[in-house]
Amino acid sequence: MLKIKKQVDLSRYNTLKISVKAAYFAIIKSETDLAEAYIWAKDKGLSVFVLGGGSNVLFSHNIKALVLKNEIKGVSVIKETAASAWLEARSGEAWSTLVNFAIERNWGGMENLYYVPGTVGAAPVQNIGAYGVELKDVFVSLRAFDLQTGKVKIFNKEECKFAYRDSVFKHKYKGRYFILSITVKLSKQAKLKLDYGDIKLKLKEQGIKKPKIRQLAEIIRQIRDSKLPNPAELANAGSFFKNPEVSLSAFKKIQGRFPEIKFFPSAKAGKIKIPAGWLIEQVGLKGKRFGSVAMYEKQALILVNYGGASAKQILTHVQRVQKAVEQKFAIKIEPEVNIIK
Ligand SMILES: Cc1cc2nc3c(=O)[nH]c(=O)nc-3n(C[C@H](O)[C@H](O)[C@H](O)COP(=O)(O)OP(=O)(O)OC[C@H]3O[C@@H](n4cnc5c(N)ncnc54)[C@H](O)[C@@H]3O)c2cc1C
Structure with missing residues (x-):
């Protein structure tokens, strides 16, 4: 039978470790559990919020809904x-x-x-x-x-x-x-994608010319381990912002002012993608701490919580970063992380 708990602290269910409460909370292990939870919430006139691993959410306040932690596996x-x-x-x-x-x-x-x-x-x-x-x-x-x-x-x-x-x-x-x-x-005859700079570098370092799938996966693991903080050790939600995509003409203007700007092609015609991490670094916010919050010292795109930061403190920092980038580059960077209001 489905167990629905009240007033559950969500800090252990999100990788930014934000402490907010879910009015109601249930772990869903099957589609039958889900159907039961759906009827229960409908009867009470409550909305439902679906939660996976909590690695891409920022809870901005207590959640009045029924939070369903998804554990339907296989x-x-x-x-x-x-x-x-x-x-x-x-x-x-x-x-x-x-x-x-x-x-x-x-x-x-x-x-x-x-x-x-x-x-x-x-x-x-x-x-x-x-x-x-x-x-x-x-x-x-x-x-x-x-x-x-x-x-x-x-x-x-x-x-x-x-x-x-x-x-x-x-x-x-x-x-x-x-x-x-x-x-x-x-x-079953995969053509591996090896063109990313870090992958090429690691393959060269390790003297691998034609990697097997498992070798490539291992290289990806090594690259990620060296760059990204492990949420179990330092609370974060991965890249906090998306890389902005600007028109070619807007890009040319910025490049005129900042010739060293980093960029790469976008899938959208006529657009150029600019690494948000580079923009954040340029405004001096990489590694600069405000209380418990900072953009990570090794990768400026990752917002980290050194412990005990509230949603409000994190949101203030998000706005601080957006404002600084906008003032310097006239580019609005948007969160990739889902801000749950
Ligand atoms: C260290 C680190 C590295 C990361 N690296 C990457 C990366 O390289 N590339 C990348 O793309 N992302 C990356 N992320 C972000 C994150 O891992 C992904 O977005 C991931 O897919 C989120 O999964 P989750 O189960 O934790 O989602 P959650 O955070 O639980 O949920 C995210 C959103 O999806 C919704 N949702 C979750 N499950 C369901 C469902 N079953 N049905 C409907 N809606 C649902 C939620 O309501 C919420 O809006 C990284 C995060 C961290 C912490």
């Missing part, structure tokens, strides 16, 4: 041909378990996304991406429970409207669906 092979394999993963499964499942079988496509924290169900919400690969590159479809109607809907890739750290689940359908499972298609 990964299975649903189809196989000589060239490809289709996996279905349930949404409460750790993303890393799904990636490991593929690596063990030497099936390629997700190895660059190795070690991204969080659950499978959150991956489509922001179309997770790392080292030149995004979820959309392997994504086939997902099943989702409609929290308004109680019905299950299948979304194909097009319907998810994936973009850079973005999908329909951050806009039109924000908070509307509980994603139940996703299906990905992997390759």
Whole structure:
């Protein structure tokens, strides 16, 4: 039977370690649990908030809703041909378990996304991406429970409207669906993506010319370990801001003033992506502490909580960073992390 608790502190359920309370809280281990929770919340006129690993949220205050911590687990092979394999993963499964499942079988496509924290169900919400690969590159479809109607809907890739750290689940359908499972298609003759600078460097250092999937995954792990703070040791939610995309003409103007500016091409025609971490560094906020909050000293894009920071202190810092960047570069940087209001 489903257990619903009252007034649960969420600090152990989010990697920024923000202490806010959920009015109601339940751990969901099956679709039956979810159906029960849905009816319970509907009867009480309460809204529902879906929580995975809490590695991409900033709770700004106590949550009046029923918070459902998703632990619906399992990964299975649903189809196989000589060239490809289709996996279905349930949404409460750790993303890393799904990636490991593929690596063990030497099936390629997700190895660059190795070690991204969080659950499978959150991956489509922001179309997770790392080292030149995004979820959309392997994504086939997902099943989702409609929290308004109680019905299950299948979304194909097009319907998810994936973009850079973005999908329909951050806009039109924000908070509307509980994603139940996703299906990905992997390759048995994968062409590995090795063009990212850090990957090339590590391969050279280790004298590897043609890495196997497992070797590439291990290299990704090493790169991530050397750059990203482990949330178990230093509270953070990964990259806090998205890299801004500006028009070519706007970029040229900035480049005129700051010839050393870093940039890379955007998937959007006519746009240039500027690393938000570089912008933050230029305004002198890398590693500069304000109480318990700072942009991380080794990677300016990551907002860290050295302990005990409140949501208010973090939000003040977010605005401080945005304002400083806007004043110097006339660019508005937007959070990648979901700010839960
Ligand atoms: C150290 C570190 C490194 C990171 N590196 C990367 C990276 O390289 N690339 C990258 O893209 N991200 C990265 N992230 C961000 C994060 O790992 C991803 O966004 C991840 O997908 C979040 O998963 P989660 O389960 O923790 O989601 P949560 O934080 O629990 O939720 C995030 C959002 O998704 C919604 N959600 C969660 N589960 C579901 C569901 N089943 N159905 C519907 N909505 C749902 C939530 O309501 C919330 O709005 C990093 C984070 C950390 C802490």
